[in-house]
Structure formats: structure tokens, C-alpha cells
Amino acid sequence: xxxxxxxxxxxxxxxxxxxxxxxxxxxxxxxxxxxxxxxxxxxxxxxxxxxxxxxxxxxxxxxxxxxxxxxxxxxxxxxxxxxxxxxxxxxxxxxxxxxxxxxxxxxxxxxxxxxxxxxxxxxxxxxxxxxxxxxxxxxxxxxxxxxxxxxxxxxxxxxxxxxxxxxxxxxxxxxxxxxxxxxxxxxxxxxxxxxxxxxxxxxxxxxxxxxxxxxxxxxxxxxxxxxxxxxxxxxxxxxxxxxxxxxxxxxxxxxxxxxxxxxxxxxxxxxxxxxxxxxxxxxxxxxxxxxxxxxxxxxxxxxxxxxxxxxxxxxxxxxxxxxxxxxxxxxxxxxxxxxxxxxxxx
Numbered sequence: 001x002x003x004x005x006x007x008x009x010x011x012x013x014x015x016x017x018x019x020x021x022x023x024x025x026x027x028x029x030x031x032x033x034x035x036x037x038x039x040x041x042x043x044x045x046x047x048x049x050x051x052x053x054x055x056x057x058x059x060x061x062x063x064x065x066x067x068x069x070x071x072x073x074x075x076x077x078x079x080x081x082x083x084x085x086x087x088x089x090x091x092x093x094x095x096x097x098x099x100x101x102x103x104x105x106x107x108x109x110x111x112x113x114x115x116x117x118x119x120x121x122x123x124x125x126x127x128x129x130x131x132x133x134x135x136x137x138x139x140x141x142x143x144x145x146x147x148x149x150x151x152x153x154x155x156x157x158x159x160x161x162x163x164x165x166x167x168x169x170x171x172x173x174x175x176x177x178x179x180x181x182x183x184x185x186x187x188x189x190x191x192x193x194x195x196x197x198x199x200x201x202x203x204x205x206x207x208x209x210x211x212x213x214x215x216x217x218x219x220x221x222x223x224x225x226x227x228x229x230x231x232x233x234x235x236x237x238x239x240x241x242x243x244x245x246x247x248x249x250x251x252x253x254x255x256x257x258x259x260x261x262x263x264x265x266x267x268x269x270x271x272x273x274x275x276x277x278x279x280x281x282x283x284x285x286x287x288x289x290x291x292x293x294x295x296x297x298x299x300x301x302x303x304x305x306x307x308x309x310x311x312x313x314x315x316x317x318x319x320x321x322x323x324x325x326x327x328x329x330x331x332x333x334x335x336x337x338x339x340x341x342x343x344x345x346x
Contacts, residue, residue: 008047009054013149014176022051025176026148027096028210041146042094042111056150058117059090060107060141066128067120068137072324076138076168077299079309080258081187081224081345083319083326087166088134090125090154091141093117097170098205099193100269101232108142122154126161136164136186145173148181155184171214172206178217187224187345189260190215194236195245203235203270212248219253224345226258228299231276231284233264242284246291256294256343261285263300278304295343314338 014026021034024044031039033046043055061067068088073081093115095108102108107115120128129137137158144151144167155165164186171190192211194200200208218225229245231237249257261284263276281298285306288296298306302323309319316336320327330336332344 009043009045009052010056010149012044012051012053014174014180015051022046022049024051025174027143027145027177028172028174028206028214029096030174039096039146041096041143043092043146053147053149055092055094055112055117055147057119057121058112059092059120060115061090061118061120062116066131067118067124068128068132068134070132070134071138072326073136073138073166074321074324074326076140076166076189077228077260077262077297078166078187078189078224078226079260079297079319079321080226080295080343081166082135082164083328083332083344083346085135086133087136087138087164088125088129088132089138089140090120091139092147093142094146095143096146096172096206097143100203101193101230101264101267103265103267104141105268122150122157125154126157126163129158129163130161134163136166138166138168140166140168143172144169145177148173148177152181152184155181159184159186169214170204170206171211171218173210173214173217175217178214178221182218182221182223185221185223187226188218189226189228190218191228191230192245193230194232195241195248196236199235212252216252219257225253226260227253228260228262229284230262230264231281232270233273233276233280235273237276237280237284239283239287242287243291246288246293249288250292255292258295258297259288259293260297260299261288263298265300282306309344311336311338311340311342313340318342318344 023032038045093112166187261281285296294312298304307321
């Protein structure tokens, strides 16, 4: 279990001093904290004039055995990155958003004192990946940005040991975060939860623009990027909103960035909404392809044809998927029959 209550965390690197206190620069909230005050994330605190990360080296992992959960990489979802491999996944306490649809609300809405945490050093992350036969390590389940220094150090150790690294994130981070952490990341999935500012603030607890900017910053690095659009009925599924989102991906990111239109399931404070109709996801995928996006997926619908990766030029299937099970149909390090380079990281 964590020694959180005794140690009060470790000094944080992503911080600047201001006349009003210490400003955290890990996420786009950029909280300015007086002594004794915590940020919106609840895990970064001004302790006697020093910004500390209270949850450095801790994860939420109540199960016995080696730490972390071995997942298919397809579950993140990352469809164009080391397909069929297993990735060791870690998450912790709290978040910098307050998504009313959160499926991990039991940890994302918990202060670090209120959820069981386990001590796992950056070195132990790699050791556990070795023991569980995982090709890589991912920080997910809650927002990795809020414990940026831990992700940085764990990712650095993992890469030194020959493991790939990934995050699943809301993208609400800063240029400082990208400078500090991205050199140690191989992949990221940025979760976009709508493309209208007012609903995004109301239902997710953060502004839209910083998330867009975060994805754009990552696109400029060597980090492999995929985008998820959580498609919520009567909130962000309007065809015009979908089109604007797809045009942003095409124009500000790249038409070849994989996009996952993911099915919403009722949870937390959004149990009054139905699951997303499959037809809505199919319509979103059609709009995105019409805009020019090359790799568009329908997520959280096992067995759907739009889980497969197909060549945008000739339609040949490169990877078939049934749920999180994937089978590779071509030489991913070669070219398609039509001559197109196969856009998969292996």
C-alpha cells in the first residue's frame, strides 16, 4: 500500500514561481497554488513553498501479483501501433477533468487518500512488464498528465529496457509537458469528447481548445498519434459537429491519423442516456471518410467490419479484428499490393 500519508510526495519538476504562488505547468489548467493548496487534479500540492507530486511512484492496483494489468494494445485503442502485442497498463488516483460519463470514476474522482494505492517504482514497471511478457507499458485508466514526472521516469526506464511506451490521455497538457515527457513516449491516444466548447466545459470539466492543442503538439513530435471521439447521443453526435471534428483532424493533424468513433455506454452521471446507436457511429465514420480521413474505425462494437484496417487506396484488409483479437493479413513492414506503404508501427 502507499505511504502517501507520511511522505507527502516528491518535488515536481513542472512548476514555475509566480508572485501569487507556484504555478503548475503539467496541464492546461495551469493552477497557481498557495502553500497547502492542491491543484484541480488533487495530486499536486504546494507543500511549504515546494510543488510536490503526491502520487509519484504509486498506482491503483488492488490485485496480488506483479503490478500492472496486461492488456491487448488494441484495447487502448491503438490500432496502428505494434498490433497483437500485450501492453502493461497502469493508472492511479484522480484526474484533471470531471467527465460525467467516466467509466473509471471510482479512481478518477478519488483523492489519493481515498483510493488504495500501491508503490511501484519506475524500475519495477519494467521488471513487471518482463514478468508478464508485455512488449510495452501504458499509462491509462485515469489521466497520465497529472503525474507527468512519474510517466516520464517510468517511460525512460521502459525504453532503456527495449519496451515501447504509450499514454491514453484527454490531451489537456502543455508545451512544457510535451517537452518533458514526449521524448520518452512512442504512442498516444488522445480522447476527444466533443467539438463544442460549452458542452465540453459543462460535461467534461475542461475547455476544448487545450485538448485540440495538445493533440497538435504531439503530432509535431515523433510520438505515434491516434484519436478517439467518444460519441455520446444528443451531446456530441450532431453530423455538423462530427464534420468539423474530422476537418480538424484532416487539416491540423493529418488525414492518415487513425480515428476511432467509440460507442458510449451509460455510466456515472450519464446513466440516463442510451448507448450510442451503431447507426450513429456508422454515420460519423462515413462523414469522416467523406472529409478525407484514411483510417476510420467504429469502436466498442465487437465484430463490426469497421474494426478492420484496410488499405485506403485499394481496400485490401491489412489487419482483421474481432473485439480485441487481431490477426495480421499482410507483411506490415512491406507495401500493399497496390504499392502503398503500410502505415503501421511495428
